Ligand code: C2O
């Protein structure tokens with residue numbers, strides 16, 4: 001196995017990724033950052049210099065389980081103290097599973113500012129994957145705002161509540177086009193549609209007849225997306241690092257935190273180029289410029305715009321098609337371990353939006369998560385009990401009587417919750433969606449939930465309220481996919497199972513940046529006593545400030 005060393009300078013730079021100039025958090029001057037490539041079993045070492053001047057940072061390796069390195073998960077407030085301006089921090093971890101993964105900032109809402117990228121782990125030489133292709137390319141999907149991350153975060157946490165609003169544009173591999181004329185005065189120099197930095201990127205150039213693997217990841221902050229390539233179908237073969245039964249789709253619905261590998265064969269008229277496009281689904285897309293890219297055939301100018309009108313995307317409010325597609329994905333037989341037959345514990349997790357102390361929050365079973373000043377992992381290893389809640393949050397809610405079609409009647413609390421799980425135990429999580437009515441109308445949002453440190457068997461999705469008696473028996477115990485991010489559809493439920501076999505403290509949260517910022521997450525602890533002595537580099541904030549280790 002090899003060790004891959006990377007040195008990253010994290011700094012603010014003026015960028016015009018969608019033609020509108022704003023401050024972005026960059027890695028060595030770039031947003032998105034470089035793609036990390038490694039082979040299963042390799043060690044990745046990333047030395048991070050925080051050159052943001054006035055802002056902390058922390059970087060999470062999304063989908064990497066961090067076995068034997070729970071302190072390298074990069075989650076500020078959970079697994080480490082933030083990296084202060086001027087400081088250097090080194091992440092070191094083993095990539096123990098092949099697959100398509102990502103990385104991104106995990107401090108405040110910093111991901112919104114563009115600190116992100118992809119992390120690809122290949123199978124070792126000699127290992128044959130259950131599908132063939134000629135070459136591979138990466139596709140990173142994002143949404144992008146004119147407003148800075150500070151504007152967004154302050155708005156969300158202020159008592160008057162200013163919503164971040166819909167993004168101005170969607171980016172594909174860090175490029176997009178915001179129509180500057182929408183700014184009235186043309187943006188006053190801050191916006192120019194002729195900047196070379198923005199525009200529709202060329203995805204790649206295809207040789208007719210060849211088959212390509214696209215490794216697609218979404219790190220959107222708010223948006224759920226549909227991705228498609230005009231005139232071509234995509235065969236989905238991998239999701240979050242696990243092989244799925246090959247499934248042909250025209251539109252791939254992809255939620256923030258998910259990755260997919262799709263196979264695309266260049267089998268159309270090679271004398272022209274084609275559009276690739278991302279569109280918002282589940283929220284009103286009309287304020288957002290779609291993401292577009294050029295799928296080029298060799299011999300054409302790779303930047304030549306396709307001669308056709310770009311695809312319009314599917315109906316944004318067609319929840320049924322999205323649930324159907326979620327249900328289509330099952331494990332490729334023989335490649336994914338089947339789930340344990342039963343669980344030791346089940347948590348029913350009610351997702352609500354609450355007004356708490358004059359602030360709009362998201363809460364799980366009435367508890368809205370805020371990160372303690374001393375990260376959970378540090379607090380637990382140092383015996384600093386007053387830093388987090390000693391009484392665990394509720395395992396369930398009153399599911400017999402609760403009306404999910406109305407906003408919550410009680411206010412809830414903001415605190416530092418933690419579910420303490422027996423190490424090695426099998427845990428079922430059932431996410432339950434509800435109606436929210438914060439902006440004057442009743443809606444139920446889409447929430448992609450991401451589990452740190454583990455993968456989950458996805459046992460099923462349903463509409464309405466999960467009933468343990470009636471629905472418990474309908475779950476897919478035969479060939480569920482495993483994922484690290486699973487979507488909760490509007491007014492529906494999602495059931496997953498996982499084995500709490502990774503000693504440490506792990507965040508489980510909605511991957512929408514404004515939602516987790518407003519408290520939409522929970523924390524799991526399992527076997528923290530088995531975690532060896534923590535590296536001194538993660539310590540030094542909160543109650544451990546000024547201590548020497
Ligand atoms: Cu990709 Cu905790 O997130």
Ligand code: CU
Pocket residue numbers: 445446447448510511512515516520
């Ligand atoms: Cu959410």
